Amino acid sequence: MNETLKQEIVAYSKKIGIDKIGFATADPFQLMKERLKTQQESGLQSGFEKGTIDERTEPSQLLPEAKTIISIAVAYPSKMKNAPKSVRGDRKGIFCRASWGEDYHHVLRRRLDKLEQFILSKVPDAKCASMVDTGELIDRAVAERAGIGWSAKNCAIITPEFGSYVYLGDMITTIPLEPDVAMEDQCGSCNKCIDACPTGALLEGGKLDAKKCVAFLTQTKDVLPVEFRKKLGNRLYGCDTCQVVCPKNKGVDEHRHEELEPDPELVKPSLIPLLTMSNRDFKAKYGYMSGSWRGKKPIQRNAILALGNFKDAYALEDLKKVALEDPRPDIRATAIWSIAQIDQSENTMIFLRELRETCNESIMIDELDAIFSS
Template sequence: MLAAAKSLGIDRIGVTSAEPFPELRERLVLHRALGYESGFEEPDLDKRTQPSLSFEAPRSIVAIAVAYPSKLKNPPVSEPGARRGILSRSAWGEDYHRVLGRRLERLAEWLAERAPELRWLSMVDTGALSDRAVAERAGIGWSGKNCMIMNDELGSWMYLGEMITNLPLPPDAPLLDQCGDCTICIDACPTGALVGPGQLNAQKCISYLTQSKGLLDEDAMVKMGNRLYGCDTCQIVCPINRGIDSRHQPETLPDPDVAKPLLRPLLQMGNREFKETFGASSAAWRGRKPIQRNALIGLGNFRDEASAGDVARVLREDPRFELRATAAWALGRIRGDVAQAALAEAAEADADERVREAASRALAALAEPAPKRGGVRD
């Protein structure tokens, strides 16, 4: 199977038993008690840690990894009047759920040719099991302090998936942790979401915040910078990842204008155009509202005066109060006559109290010294 992995489009493959994950369960119980869950996870902790609850009489789990790139070739330039946002690298190229789904199907076909009695169930991210826990036990990589699975050749730039089977496949040995005393990822986390080695408070993680749909507090918005989906900071700073840029999987290669899109056109983008532009990316799974809200945040953090009219239009016309309130915050940072006029109107006349309050706060901010730009990445 190891020898066949490359021909199947798989960069790493490993096997572990289908025994439960008791240590993971202990961590998950504590994680829940501390309020660190994102809410996107499987809520049943037994299902997350007992393969037999998802698959009858499991004998082994095959874990796979597919590498993805970490750098944009010839990235488009972000400049005044044409500011750009950024998608995390995991959202570049085709949706990894589809990419790994096809790899797991190929693997199943390969196994079935050699073991016709094969039964199998594949999972990629949205399954009950923890992809990272399976990958760690199967020897794909070690669990880094940034909660990512890492190995010394691909770093953490890899998608993970697994297949529960009824075959008694021999297990592989886990890899030794190579993070040592390094805490660069913990120190670099913009919001302090990495509360300790291998401990993540998902509620504070910028990746989670970009995927949420509600209003965000000002501190979070400033720290988001121009991120539209996800956050790669804890991976970018990691010494293990330095210089690694895997580009041999064609589906993972990004369209630079999708990975780093112009912000202003996003504000008026309808559902059809959004699906045409981002529908192939994993960034589309939450719909356009979070992306549009995050585009407003990015323009506010750039303090891009050329965008004031577009942002003011959102404040005046968008039916979604979350976007109007976020537009008010952004105008408070952009400043200028257009911003002030739109904010004064909204503070007086918007139908939603939350928007009126946001506009009033932004108007008050105009009387203060101009804020610094947020954590934007040109």
Template sequence: MYDTLKQDIINVSKEIGIDKIGFTSAEPFDHLKASLLEQKENKHTTGFEHQNIDERLYPELIFDQPKSIISIALAYPSRMNSRPEKIRGEKRGKFARASWGTDYHNILKDRMEKLIDKIKELGDNNPELTFKPMVDTGELIDVVVAQRAGLGFIGKNGLLITEEFGSYVYLGEIITNIPFAPDTPKENQCGSCTKCIDQCPTSALLGDGRMNGQRCLSYQTQTKGMMPEEFRPKIRTIIYGCDICQEVCPFNKGKNSHFHDEMEPDPEVVQPLLKPLLTISNKEFKEKFGYLAGSWRGKKPIQRNAIIALTNARDKTAIPNILRCLEEDPRPVIRGTAAWSLGILGKGNEEVLLFLQEKVEKEQDEEALAELNKAIANLKSAD
């Protein structure tokens, strides 16, 4: 009975726009407990993870009598079909691929809701059938569920790598009390390849599929405070996320999926002009970027990153815009980042040095004041 239902679910999943589907048991993932505790002890976690480790490992703690977990994957594009307009003298930033198109949490939620409805229909609307869908904001570790459900293997970069789509996939899972036969897990196929580890600019990857999340550039672009100076040059002109460990992965070569209209990027949105971001209003930010996954932390991290990106691009035409941030912005993080930027872009500019010296007298925030003093010292040392 359940074998037939499983095959029917596989068939219907394709009809509703699910690119891969797999099944695994609801047995605990307790073999990961020591590793998760070690990561937490070593301060390699970001704080974005679900904080109760046992709930991440034991499905029975978050669902009544779980029997199976259904894992799904949706493939997303790795290349844009068109480029944004080139405007002379204007620099653009970039959102990483996982933030192209509509927020993937909403897309996955839609597909899982449709799948659950179809399963209920196939199960004659039996009220005893229960389900709990979740994405990466849920308790379970989606890459681990997907690996055990046979969707792909976990690479040395910690991402799920599928045969058909590489690692360019969004993952979701549904816990259920239906006892499906489990699929066969995939074993790691990275072999001796270490390209993702070697090319990570911050050495965040530990070599065994784990990472020091605090050092990951994707995490750094999502924090709200001052970005540590070490990481600022390394984000280049990326204002959200990081794709480097995916771009260098041999399993991603030639992978570029355009199956879902909601995932198609608007080039003007995912590669926005940087200078207008510095003064964008909350309303304008929500209207233009609010549907992206990369907007979830609000505009402040994006604006901070835009200042850093302009600096990394050595765009001296942005100096008036950045001076305005230092002069008018009420947020210490933006003022501090602007001061750092001016300490680089303003080399040889006596007016910028005088402006920074004036600001030292008025600045009340300790972090912003420290950045001002470092910027002044940097400009003086360049004389």
């Protein structure tokens, strides 16, 4: 019965827009547990992780009597059509590919809900627990065990069909189903992702210093440490460098799902309008994207940094207005840094000195003093 049910689940998954599906045992992820403990002790975690280490590696803690974990993968595009040009006077930022289109958490959740209803129609007394990324279970570990792909040196799952451009979701169930075979590592001696990582966050052995990862840094809300500001480039949310350089992703560009197609003007937006965007406008424009989950502040801060990295003099007056009028001292301090990156002429230095005389926020004073002492 269960082999027939497994094949029915696979067939149904294709009908509802799941590009790849695999089955794994619900045994504890013992090796992952040890790695997480080491990561935690080494201070390499981001702080965004949900749940305890036991909850993240023992499926039965999330669903008693768990027998099987179903792993799903949905492919997303790697290239956009009609991407707007970033030109002097109208510089553009960029959202990473994982934030193109509708928030993938919602997209995959809908598919998992349909899959769960199908399974319950076949086995009414079964229990299921689904999650997408924000759940306790580590989706990469599940996908690896379920044969979706291998866990690569860039800390992503790479599939033979779609490279690493896939979203992952999981469903724990009490139904015993035949597990699939895990895929062997195919990275070999290639270290292109490690070598290309802007901040050196990727470590040997498929480890990640999460707090140095540019994708993590773009989601923080405070003033960004100086050593990372230029590393952001024009990134507003996320980072794709380790995916773009991966040989396994060469030529991969899937356009299978309309809701995951990017709006070029949203995922590569003009930077200056972002500086003064209201919360209401931000939510209306970007709220449906996964890159909006931390709110507008990180995006605005990153837009300010991007303008400084472009060194575009057309942005000077807008940045000066932010430095003078924005109610958030850390945003004003970021604007001060970008102003100094763009221009240190006599007029600009006079502006900054006058600002130093009037401001009383330590975070801004430190930024200004650093400029004057350099």
